[in-house]
Amino acid sequence: MLKLAMIGCNHRTADIAVRERLAFSPEQCKETLQKWSEAQTCEAVLLATCNRTELYVASENGTIIDDVAVGQFLCGEKNVAPETVRESLITLHDDEAVSHLFHVAGSLDSMVLGEPQILSQVKTAYQMANEIGTAGTVLHGLFQASLKVAKRIVGETEIHQRRTSIPSVAVADFAMQIFERLDDKKTLALGAGEMADETLRYLTDQGAKSILVINRSPDRAEKLAKQWHGRADVWENRFARLAEVDLVVSTTGATEPIVRLDDYLAIESRRQGRPLFVLDLAVPRDFDSAIGARENVFLYSVDDLKETCERNQQSRNRELPKAEKIIRQERCKFWRDMRSRETGSIIRRLREDWKSRKEAELTRLFHKLPNISEADQREVRYAFDRLINKLLHPPLESLRDEADQSHHSVTYLLQDAISRLFRLKD
């Protein structure tokens, strides 16, 4: 009988101190799986991210999975005493484990609902297990089903469509709606704080290359510019640079606007009608709001973006029932496939058993009737085949129906009964 389990911890069950102790680097994951393949017969996939360390274990032949031993193995690999993390480790079996992996792959179990990285992490974990050879039939089925779940959630719901952090919304939902590409655009960062840093990260992810940093403190401007392969300029040149750039990220701590309408009007003609995207993330605001009314200026403040972020978050939450429905459907399908696989094996064995018996009987019969013609032999053989098919049809149909409809345990009981009644050997 098929057995599945997940042993590990994640951001819901363990605090960061425990997660740090049980964190596996890709190299460590590889070593751990190699050790597993040498010592164990069960299948295994190790999913290790910054928020979770989860070992998925499966056996197809009914081998009992010892949760405690698996937990000890996991802790042993990181030289952690199991009793110190016992409270944080969770064990999920069979359907719970399947459901959990589907939630993880679909990014429903992530710290930020719908974050896209987890899918590639699941893929990487599965690929690694494949390469090392610890993923067998069950985990192949499970992980491929989980990737399908993720694909369906991405395609059929809006959970992954909408971003929820202010810089990501600003860049992906607004800047990319104005500019087709960013690699030929000039970006100006006014201020050199954490928010500027994070926004520049999103902009460079989208292809921004030409980055200019201006800050009251030239040292901090230099530092940030160096980090993003840009250049720094002095504070006094901010208006001159404003005429040249396409995107502005303003995050200074100034108590008064640093760019007033008059300042902008003075440089507007030099911009020659090029669109200007201004992301004013400062509070109080750095740009006079009247600038936003100018043609070809797209000025967004924290409040404008916050509204979109909140709307996106609500929208993601509204999509949860759809995602849960997909998971339910795929869970049922996964178990149905697994049961069909097992049922198929029983049916094959039963047919082979009966076929060998039939052949033995026919050989004996034809031996006793040496004068029987070939045509009669064919008729007798045909009659035997029909009899076997008719005898096997009702039990095999019942088995197939149960595999399609019923719970795993019912199918297993039937399979067990057939194996025992007909004395089938593995």
Next chain:
Amino acid sequence: MFSHVGMICFTACYLAAFLLECSRCFFRSGVRGAVMFGFAAAGWIAHTAYLYHQIVFQDGHLFNSVQGWMIAVAWALVILYLYLTVYFPKTPFGLFLLPLVLIAIGVGKHFAAAAAFPPDSVGQIWRMVHVASFLLVTVTIFLGFVTGLMYLLQAANLKRRRPKIGRLKLPPLEWLQTANSRLTGFLIVLLAVGILTGFAINRLNLQNQNVSVSPLDPMVIVTIGMFVFLLLFTVTLKKWRPVHEGKRLALVTLLCFAAMIIMLALALFSSSAHWYQKNKTQNPIEIYFRQD
């Protein structure tokens, strides 16, 4: 085999594709794109078969009637729609393009009685180039109308601090501006070709002592006016790069669309020598092409 393909076949397919495009406003679907494309592609195949049948089997010149003209325009627009749907599957181009396709077919059907050029005329090659260039002008103007409208909607939406119009995501402003700029340039070239070939046909008619089209013909005036306006606009834009370039380009594409509607109205309802209506007693096109 193609004789059974009627306008209703492809119109129904385009209508189904359009309704599916409309459903983008209400919900997301993983299979909608493929179904929508399937309907539009099936419609286009039927549309092609219909045109083929019109040209080959019914001994009819494709552009001999307003109906043929408009159906050819719709056919070209559907090719553009299919291309855009493949390359930009998340952008609802169909919401803007397919109504134009349906309107073009509807206009064609409604004015099925109206005819354009008779088949036996002078300067067949010149006429073919003339007709082809104006057919492309029509398609370009339709497409320009779509991108221009999208630009204005997108710009207004972004000014209102909304990244999407409901559930619909339009292309970036920069892309739309580039598209409008290229379409305007393309339009100038096509109009130039159309006008020059028109002059050539007129000259041939004069040589053959046929009646030529007057330079004061309303359609000629509107066409040349549009060409001169577009030329001046583009030169001004290139030289001085005025503020609001994107918005002006978008407005120009809408203006061209309005000019085209006027041209179509003139063709259908006035006594322009370019087009002829069967039910009129005086037949300007016959005068235009008549050979003594």
